[in-house]
Amino acid sequence: MELDILLQHYFGTTDLTTLDDAGFEHGVEKLGTAFGVEKEPGRRFALWSLLHALGDAPDPAVAFKDPAARRAAEDYAHAADRAAYRAENS
Numbered sequence: 316m317e318l319d320i321l322l323q324h325y326f327g328t329t330d331l332t333t334l335d336d337a338g339f340e341h342g343v344e345k346l347g348t349a350f351g352v353e354k355e356p357g358r359r360f361a362l363w364s365l366l367h368a369l370g371d372a373p374d375p376a377v378a379f380k381d382p383a384a385r386r387a388a389e390d391y392a393h394a395a396d397r398a399a400y401r402a403e404n405s
Contacts, residue, residue: 316361343371356384367392
């Protein structure tokens, strides 16, 4: 899954800064719905990762029943949060 394709599909643009609040929320809602119905594990993880980057992902313990997928999501979230913290404090 390519980020630009996901952004264009769910938000109608690849530049989220061009969206007003309603447009952004609508895109996040569409993305969340897609995550909720997706069955393929790789696509599901990609959608969850984008939701996480946008600040709207469900907790990994709720989002993933499979222990390996849950652990991968927890690891990803930890690494992303650590990277954001470092960027803010540089």
